[in-house]
Amino acid sequence: MTLLKGRVAVVTGGAQGLGLAIAETFVAHGAEVMLADLNLEAAEHEAQRLGAAACRCDVTDEDGMSALVDDTVRRFGALDIMVNNAGITRDKTMRKMTSEDFRTVLDVHVYGAWLGTRAAGAVMREQGRGSIITMSSIAGKVGNFGQTNYSAAKAGMVGLTKAAAKELAGSGVRVNAIQPGLIRTAMTEAMPQRAWDSKLAEIPMNRAGEPSEVASVALFLASDMSSYLTGTVMEVTGGRYM
Structure with missing residues (x-):
């Protein structure tokens, strides 16, 4: 259980849900989180x-995200892993969604992930290593x-990932x-039973995933x-949706 021994990780939105499951897995594998x-x-x-x-x-505060990365490096001496996990729903x-509802969700997911990727990427580029x-x-x-x-925000995060990967690959x-x-979390389990059953019917494995199964993929990456x-x-x- 030492796949991340000596590594330093930041997990945004890490106090609950998938972020917490990822943090637990990283700690179990030797990371400072x-x-x-x-x-x-x-x-x-x-x-x-x-x-x-803690x-x-x-994540939408540019200075705050820079300070998060800087404080982590000061405390632990490095930053090896950045997990852009923080998110919200509105x-x-x-017909009923306000402009504020739309923009706030994009700000937290896309802009927040961009700020995290930019701040972490600057440190990792100098180190010559890192995983975002x-x-x-x-x-x-x-x-x-x-x-x-x-949905727009989560699609945008994919484009951000691919573009950032091209920019940072040469630096390791x-x-x-x-x-x-x-995935079985407090948020999804609060859904009406009819909505849960409808989503479950679309899954060939015929079950919801567990947070630990997402965390294992994050560990791999x-x-x-x-x-x-x-x-x-x-x-x-x-x-x-295969």
Whole structure:
């Protein structure tokens, strides 16, 4: 369990859900982890449990994202892994969605991931190594009803990943994305049963995924096992939308 021994990782949105599952897996494999989240109290609670560090961070704040990376490097001496995981939803049909709903979701996902990639990439370029992982969604591939903002944002994150991968590859920095499908989290389990059953019926493996199964893919992308992968998008969907 030492695939990340000696590595330093930042996980945005790391106080809950998939971000927390990824942080737990990274710590279990020897990484020093900084949990960055808007909810500082929750981040500090989970960090204490994991033996990690925590800080409050708004991923749409340019200065804040730069400070997050700088503080991590000062504390641990390096930054080897950046996970752009923070996200929100503001679901409505286009007829009911406000401009603010649309822009806020794009800001958090696309602009936030760009700020994280840019700040981490600058450090990693100087180090000559690093892995940046951006959490997209299968919604970015197929689009979801009532999620024009979220689907557009998650598709944008794929384009960002591929373009950044081309810019950073020559410096030894890899940039990849993960597109989870239906994963069993507090957010998805709050869906009406009819909506859950409808999504489940689309999955050939006939079950929802677990957060740990997404975290295992992030571990693979963060580790040297994926040393020749960059610009890829890995679907973790149980075969949904093949």
